[in-house]
Amino acid sequence: MFGFKNDDAATVVQFIAEQVRRDISFGVLPPDSRLKIEDLRQRYGGSAHSFREALTLLANEGIVEASTQRGFRVASASQADLEDVTRLRAEIEGLGLKWSMKHGAVRWEGELIAARHAVDRADRMVMDDIDALALEWDEANHEFHAILVSRCNSPRLIDFQSRLFFESRRFRFAALKERGIRPDDLMAMRGRLVEAVLAHDEPQAVQALEKLILEPLGNP
Amino acid sequence: MFGFKNDDAATVVQFIAEQVRRDISFGVLPPDSRLKIEDLRQRYGGSAHSFREALTLLANEGIVEASTQRGFRVASASQADLEDVTRLRAEIEGLGLKWSMKHGAVRWEGELIAARHAVDRADRMVMDDIDALALEWDEANHEFHAILVSRCNSPRLIDFQSRLFFESRRFRFAALKERGIRPDDLMAMRGRLVEAVLAHDEPQAVQALEKLILEPLGNP
DNA sequence: AATACCAAAATCTTCAATATTTTCCGGTTT
DNA sequence: AAACCGGAAAATATTGAAGATTTTGGTATT
Numbered sequence: 210m211f212g213f214k215n216d217d218a219a220t221v222v223q224f225i226a227e228q229v230r231r232d233i234s235f236g237v238l239p240p241d242s243r244l245k246i247e248d249l250r251q252r253y254g255g256s257a258h259s260f261r262e263a264l265t266l267l268a269n270e271g272i273v274e275a276s277t278q279r280g281f282r283v284a285s286a287s288q289a290d291l292e293d294v295t296r297l298r299a300e301i302e303g304l305g306l307k308w309s310m311k312h313g314a315v316r317w318e319g320e321l322i323a324a325r326h327a328v329d330r331a332d333r334m335v336m337d338d339i340d341a342l343a344l345e346w347d348e349a350n351h352e353f354h355a356i357l358v359s360r361c362n363s364p365r366l367i368d369f370q371s372r373l374f375f376e377s378r379r380f381r382f383a384a385l386k387e388r389g390i391r392p393d394d395l396m397a398m399r400g401r402l403v404e405a406v407l408a409h410d411e412p413q414a415v416q417a418l419e420k421l422i423l424e425p426l427g428n429p
Numbered sequence: 430m431f432g433f434k435n436d437d438a439a440t441v442v443q444f445i446a447e448q449v450r451r452d453i454s455f456g457v458l459p460p461d462s463r464l465k466i467e468d469l470r471q472r473y474g475g476s477a478h479s480f481r482e483a484l485t486l487l488a489n490e491g492i493v494e495a496s497t498q499r500g501f502r503v504a505s506a507s508q509a510d511l512e513d514v515t516r517l518r519a520e521i522e523g524l525g526l527k528w529s530m531k532h533g534a535v536r537w538e539g540e541l542i543a544a545r546h547a548v549d550r551a552d553r554m555v556m557d558d559i560d561a562l563a564l565e566w567d568e569a570n571h572e573f574h575a576i577l578v579s580r581c582n583s584p585r586l587i588d589f590q591s592r593l594f595f596e597s598r599r600f601r602f603a604a605l606k607e608r609g610i611r612p613d614d615l616m617a618m619r620g621r622l623v624e625a626v627l628a629h630d631e632p633q634a635v636q637a638l639e640k641l642i643l644e645p646l647g648n649p
Numbered sequence: 650a651a652t653a654c655c656a657a658a659a660t661c662t663t664c665a666a667t668a669t670t671t672t673c674c675g676g677t678t679t
Numbered sequence: 680a681a682a683c684c685g686g687a688a689a690a691t692a693t694t695g696a697a698g699a700t701t702t703t704g705g706t707a708t709t
Contacts, residue, residue, distance in 0.1 A: 219497040221662065222485070246691080256663045261692085262482050265442070269489045271585070277439040278670050278691060293583050300524055363513050365491070365596075369589055376585075441693065466660080476694045481661085498660060498701050 225255050226263040233272050233283055234378040235343075240286040244273065271376050291380050291426070298373040299422040303415045305358030305366050310411050313360035318407060324353040325403050332392040335385070343382055350381075353399075357406075357418065384425060398424060445475050446483040453492050453503055454598040455563075460506040464493065491596050511600050511646070518593040519642040523635045525578030525586050530631050533580035538627060544573040545623050552612040555605070563602055570601075573619075577638065604645060618644060 229249070232238045246260050255263075264281045267273035274284045284290075309317070331349040335342045351374055358370050398421045405414035449469070452458045466480050475483075488495035494504045504510075529537070551569040555562045571594055578590050618641045625634035 223497075258478055259662070262485055265482055266485060266489060269486060271588075277443075280691065293585055297583055297585050297589075304520055363517055365513055365517050365593070368491075373585070478695095479693070500660065 221255055221259045222262045222266070225253055225259055226266050228253050229263060229267060230270075230272065230375065231344075233267075234375070234382060236379060236383060238283050240283050240379075242283050244281040244283065246280070270372060272379075286379060286383075291377075294373055294377045294380070295423060295426055298370070298377060299419045301366060301370050301373060302354060302358060302422065303419050305361040305363070305370055306406075306418055307411055307415055308361035308363065308366070309358055310406065310409065310414065312362055317356070317360050320356050320359075321353075321403060321406060324349075324356045325399060328353045329392075329396050329399065332390065332395050336389055336392070339386060339389075343385060346385075347378060347381060381425075390425070394424070395421070441475055441479045442482045442486070445473055445479055446486050448473050449483060449487060450490075450492065450595065451564075453487075454595070454602060456599060456603060458503050460503050460599075462503050464501040464503060466500070490592060492599075506599060506603075511597075514593055514597045514600070515643060515646055518590070518597060519639045521586060521589050521593060522574060522578060522642065523639055525581040525583070525590055526626075526638055527631055527635055528581035528583065528586070529578055530626065530629065530634065532582055537576070537580050540576050540579075541573075541623060541626060544569075544576045545619060548573045549612075549616050549619065552610065552615050556609055556612070559606060559609075563605060566605075567598060567601060601645075610645070614644075615641070 229238070229244075238244070244264060246257050246264075249260055250257065253260075264273055265275060268275040268281065272284050274282050276282075328349040331342070331346040335346040354374060355367075355371070358367055361367065398417060402414060402417035402421055405411075405417050449458070449464075458464070464484060466477050466484075469480055470477065473480075484493055484501045485495060487493035488501065492504050494502050496502075548569040551562070551566040555566040574594060575587075575591070578587055581587065618637060622634060622637035622641055625631075625637050
């Protein structure tokens with residue numbers, strides 16, 4: 210079984226975790242819903258053990274809650290959670306950007322420009338068919354923000370940033386479906402950020418980044 | 430079996446994870462050493478499954494490295510790792526302290542003073558019998574630093590802080606055994622930190638905290 | 650010396666069975 | 680009616696054993 214793990218998941222546990230992570234992000238598995246192993250096996254396949262392992266992993270990542278002896282649930286997604294994860298991501302990513310700007314060279318700036326181009330494009334397109342394009346839209350965003358911190362020289366910061374990004378993904382998707390985005394606004398903010406980075410204006414860049422992250426929450 | 434889980438570990442997996450975590454911290458399981466499931470079972474008991482789960486958990490925490498199809502190893506502990514985890518902890522904890530100082534009230538200050546008293550005491554005693562007292566010395570430290578960020582109102586920051594603290598534990602133990610500590614210096618720095626907190630002098634407090642965290646690395 | 654191949658070892662995954670804990674429901678008591 | 684037991688039923692946690700897959704290490708061949 211599972212000869213078709215064409216994803217980059219090398220192991221069944223990782224494969225399962227990826228599936229569940231995805232479905233939680235998309236809201237297929239809504240917040241607070243119970244995750245009964247047996248039900249999940251019918252849906253995704255895999256053995257009970259592999260699922261336990263995958264779910265404990267996701268619990269460690271924060272998108273699943275594990276109560277001992279009482280199984281697993283999709284982590285709740287309150288307004289407080291949204292604010293917490295967003296605020297913290299802004300801080301961490303700002304710090305990573307600051308450090309990256311100390312080490313990053315021409316090569317890095319090139320990557321950043323390319324990623325900006327891709328995410329701008331994704332912004333313009335996503336509203337046409339949200340369900341079909343949401344994932345690659347978010348992937349483009351992830352790529353962009355990952356590059357921002359990629360030269361910070363701190364693997365742990367990169368790990369934290371990545372965790373927070375994935376943890377906040379379901380909030381982004383929910384917001385995208387409910388209210389959509391304004392591509393022009395986002396592109397403008399992103400433009401100011403990239404310009405500040407290229408100008409080596411650190412305070413300006415960090416401020417622009419924090420605005421880019423926090424802004425979508427301003428008008429709920 | 431395992432009727433004796435008198436630790437706060439409610440489940441076998443958590444119990445095993447705690448044991449292994451501890452032994453990694455103490456260097457009983459040195460960096461880069463292979464963690465063969467069968468060997469570990471002889472040592473700690475428990476089933477192979479429980480161990481896999483526990484080890485994937487520890488891998489997610491960063492103190493164990495998992496290579497698919499090639500088992501687990503204790504995460505390596507290079508100088509770069511030490512610097513990374515320490516630097517990041519200083520930043521995260523500083524941020525948490527800043528936020529805590531916005532929300533914390535008298536109750537919080539009381540807890541802080543009590544924790545300071547405990548950790549000062551631990552500092553004075555630990556050199557007498559390092560092997561016997563190292564763990565409670567570090568627990569006192571953990572308590573103190575946990576309280577610093579406890580009112581930051583960000584569960585995720587608290588989680589990150591805790592992870593980094595545990596990840597850096599083995600470095601602290603190694604340094605403690607090799608070079609010991611200077612209780613008077615630590616107590617002085619800690620004193621300046623607490624005073625700044627009580628005086629609501631945020632910049633001073635954050636600076637003192639960062640110094641307290643980074644200082645032990647200055648003279649290697 | 651480099652490569653191909655094969656067997657042993659280790660890891661990964663699943664099935665099946667047992668133990669433990671929680672949940673739920675009806676009956677009893679206050 | 681509310682609170683409080685008990686005990687069956689359901690769900691979760693844990694273990695053992697066995698099969699499948701992958702890596703490792705040695706041997707023979709070119």
